[in-house]
Amino acid sequence: MALYIHILVFILTFFMMEFMAWFTHKYVMHGFLWSLHKDHHRKDHDSWFERNDAFFIFYAVVSIGFFVLWQNNILEIGLAIGLGIFAYGLTYFLVHDIFIHQRFKMFRKANNRYAKAVRRAHKMHHKHLGKDKGECFGMLIVPFKYFKK
Template structure:
């Protein structure tokens, strides 16, 4: 497989994963597997939630594809790489930026990230299986861009270590 074809397969897989994630989220997670996904829609004191098992599922699919194509670096290998890349971006955007599971990111001034955050908050407005909207992860409805551009960006405050200790 040529480098150009490998890049094309990886990129196409990455992009297709947004559609897969949307469909799985709407019809499976908010459907028959709600008993696992519900943990993501309610507050809880635990570091991990049942919903985290879905990372294992996609990680396993990615790993199996990589293993299946690793000897020849054929298309299954690059599909597995595309799934792994999407999963990595998903983890960073969803778990780190939006839900703050790793606390090193603060409010963003970037319109895309702010729109994405607003759309995700709208999804979590309902704690039940039905009535949610915005099931994708990286694609954001245009109405949230409009809101992100309309609302002022959060102010960044630079505080010294001394000021933080006093607070």
């Protein structure tokens, strides 16, 4: 298979993961697995880790699964898919856990329009402490209204 196909699948997988993150966040995390996600909205624990981190582990396992399929010559495009999921997971970690929630004290001075919009949208998501009435379930694609000053 041509290299450009692998690159295209990597890029498509990365962007499809934004939809998967939105879908999982809205219908799974704020749905039947709220018990794992609620500690992310209500800091009722002293641990650096949250039950919510299980979702990160889930997608890591999915990514590894595609690497294994590729390694065992079962799915030639598995490497591109696995890398796309991994790249999105790394981006999610950098943007959500480090930039927004400051789990590590880095990227504090990022102050461009996009960074501000991401923070505003996430702040609106976290204003709801319960699983209902949520908004802004995505991460990288932010509604235009949060770009306004």
